[in-house]
Amino acid sequence: GQSLEQPSEVTAVEGAIVQINCTYQTSGFYGLSWYQQHDGGAPTFLSYNALDGLEETGRFSSFLSRSDSYGYLLLQELQMKDSASYFCAVGSSNTGKLIFGQGTTLQVKP
């Protein structure tokens, strides 16, 4: 089967750095994605890692280790607007599906 685990809640202060981890189990693996969802809004795509290593996009970076079935999303220079839910998602090469984790609620405090 397929499953993903990520922390349910994370709290950090403005200007800090926070890392949201995701471990996964899947039959066949395309890649690991990250999505952001503000309250009442649509999930929006942040990043995608198909290969091992770090991908950087502005203040956000995403890391993947295929051998460890592990990835993380790193948010730097946190801003209040980064308060949202963050979902990791795994693409299965066996099923073609994109399966989501439960989501991590990030609260940024002043």
Place this chain on the structure above:
Amino acid sequence: ETGVTQTPRHLVMGMTNKKSLKCEQHLGHNAMYWYKQSAKKPLELMFVYNFKEQTENNSVPSRFSPECPNSSHLFLHLHTLQPEDSALYLCASSQEGGGATGELFFGEGSRLTVL
């Protein structure tokens, strides 16, 4: 309009009602999806359509009936729902299989409450 648009944004219905959710994408994508989002649960994949053909029915009860008349439009017909079906229903689209690219474009969802 751009992106993925869902209507209605909010819907309240009784268990004996029949209603439909509508999704329209203006991105020229070939695949469309319905996901269910309940509190404290992962997004659950319900249906997948590729080029108007249903390729996935993720063991969804028959009281949910999808329809995809063309690559731009997707409907979810609802009838005799249960209170536990109350959730946010999200529509998404992608250029090709979402599992392969990891990138889906979501609408803002239809918040359904079943009384």
